[in-house]
Amino acid sequence: MPEKESEEPMEVGSNEKDNNDDVIVVSSSDAEVAVVGEDKDKSAKSSSSSSKSGKGGKSGDASLLPWVEKYRPAVLGDLISHQDITSTIQKFIDMDQLPHLLFYGPPGTGKTSTILALVKQLYPKDYQSQVLELNASDDRGINVVRETIVGFASTRTMFNKKFKFVILDEADAMTNDAQNALRRVMEKYTENTRFCLICNYLSKIIPAIQSRCTRFRFGPLSADQMMPRIQHVIDSENVTVTEDGLNAILSLATGDMRRSLNILQSCATAYKTVDEESVYICTGNPSKQDINSIVQWLLNKDFSSCVDGIHDFCSIKGYSLQDIVTQVHLYCVKIDFPHSVKCKLLSKMADIEERLLGGASEFLQLTALVASFTSARHEAIELAATS
Numbered sequence: 001m002p003e004k005e006s007e008e009p010m011e012v013g014s015n016e017k018d019n020n021d022d023v024i025v026v027s028s029s030d031a032e033v034a035v036v037g038e039d040k041d042k043s044a045k046s047s048s049s050s051s052k053s054g055k056g057g058k059s060g061d062a063s064l065l066p067w068v069e070k071y072r073p074a075v076l077g078d079l080i081s082h083q084d085i086t087s088t089i090q091k092f093i094d095m096d097q098l099p100h101l102l103f104y105g106p107p108g109t110g111k112t113s114t115i116l117a118l119v120k121q122l123y124p125k126d127y128q129s130q131v132l133e134l135n136a137s138d139d140r141g142i143n144v145v146r147e148t149i150v151g152f153a154s155t156r157t158m159f160n161k162k163f164k165f166v167i168l169d170e171a172d173a174m175t176n177d178a179q180n181a182l183r184r185v186m187e188k189y190t191e192n193t194r195f196c197l198i199c200n201y202l203s204k205i206i207p208a209i210q211s212r213c214t215r216f217r218f219g220p221l222s223a224d225q226m227m228p229r230i231q232h233v234i235d236s237e238n239v240t241v242t243e244d245g246l247n248a249i250l251s252l253a254t255g256d257m258r259r260s261l262n263i264l265q266s267c268a269t270a271y272k273t274v275d276e277e278s279v280y281i282c283t284g285n286p287s288k289q290d291i292n293s294i295v296q297w298l299l300n301k302d303f304s305s306c307v308d309g310i311h312d313f314c315s316i317k318g319y320s321l322q323d324i325v326t327q328v329h330l331y332c333v334k335i336d337f338p339h340s341v342k343c344k345l346l347s348k349m350a351d352i353e354e355r356l357l358g359g360a361s362e363f364l365q366l367t368a369l370v371a372s373f374t375s376a377r378h379e380a381i382e383l384a385a386t387s
């Protein structure tokens, strides 16, 4: 572990702006604000950012924070799953051999939380002067690398042997020029500075940067892993949640802990009891019963009455066809169609979803969905007759 020093660290180097008073700290969450010099206090109050959640939680009124921030893990031990990652990083720290890090994986899986807990553990007192945090809300061009990052990394801390830390959150939003410029900077200042890059899409990070870092993948969290953490929030907030309500939250969250906490909070605000129905209504997702009815129509009604039926149903309930396709797809996997018919149907549904995401007409895609089911039914009947 790096030594702890009681003296206030003193910076020397090429960029005189980067002294302790003017250190640039940019937060990581959705309400990010650049904090420079005297604006620091103001932003600390206004932002619910994670970099300040450790501090901000104390200075602000925690009850006003969204639950995702209020329950952001403060120490590595609070993180659910990814124990292999946290223990590996802990070993690096214990051996004083922390490499440059690259965290990647889908949203809401704990990447930002992990690095924030780590730097808070590494720099309990001098976080503000030792850590530079940049994210997608900041300029991600080459100038940030040349000025902000080089300015921060090139200054040395006297009386303090600890290395500095640069967190580049949402690094996949950095331009290629900026990433190329970062290659040399990472090497040149390795003695003094460690980098942690965080992204959702690894393919958007140039190979040269990837090879300079130790990579860690944060996979989607399983329902079993999310359950104890969400239960902890339910207990702390005194929310009444039924078992089917909890299961609905976990299934809609699809491995994203942030989404599960957001759904829980909005349902708890809107309803006294969070049950399955309230979760589906609150999130605007079609309920299981509704999807059941739609699947029955698709499997049994004739083409035109099925199109009209689903169209009217969606208009009344306010569902988008995309939500219907996603949920119907889950049923399709279980339908007792011959294998070849099922494969064709699923592939057609995937095409419909892609076209919907591309902005195609909902009504036209609805007819395509009904047509796919109608031909699947005919094919299944023909196959059954010939076999």
Ligand SMILES: Nc1ncnc2c1ncn2[C@@H]1O[C@H](COP(=O)(O)OP(=O)(O)OP(=O)(O)O)[C@@H](O)[C@H]1O
Pocket (backbone or CB within 6 Å): 067, 068, 069, 071, 072, 073, 078, 079, 080, 081, 082, 105, 106, 107, 108, 109, 110, 111, 112, 113, 114, 199, 200, 218, 229, 257, 258, 261
């Ligand atoms: N592994 C985890 N353990 C406990 N809480 C978690 C975990 N992952 C996410 N959360 C919760 O979800 C919130 C968001 O997590 P975080 O910001 O770390 O996600 P992320 O992986 O950085 O997502 P993104 O890629 O969208 O930036 C946290 O504030 C925390 O409440």
Ligand SMILES: [Mg+2]
Pocket (backbone or CB within 6 Å): 111, 112, 113, 169, 170, 198
């Ligand atoms: Mg993040």
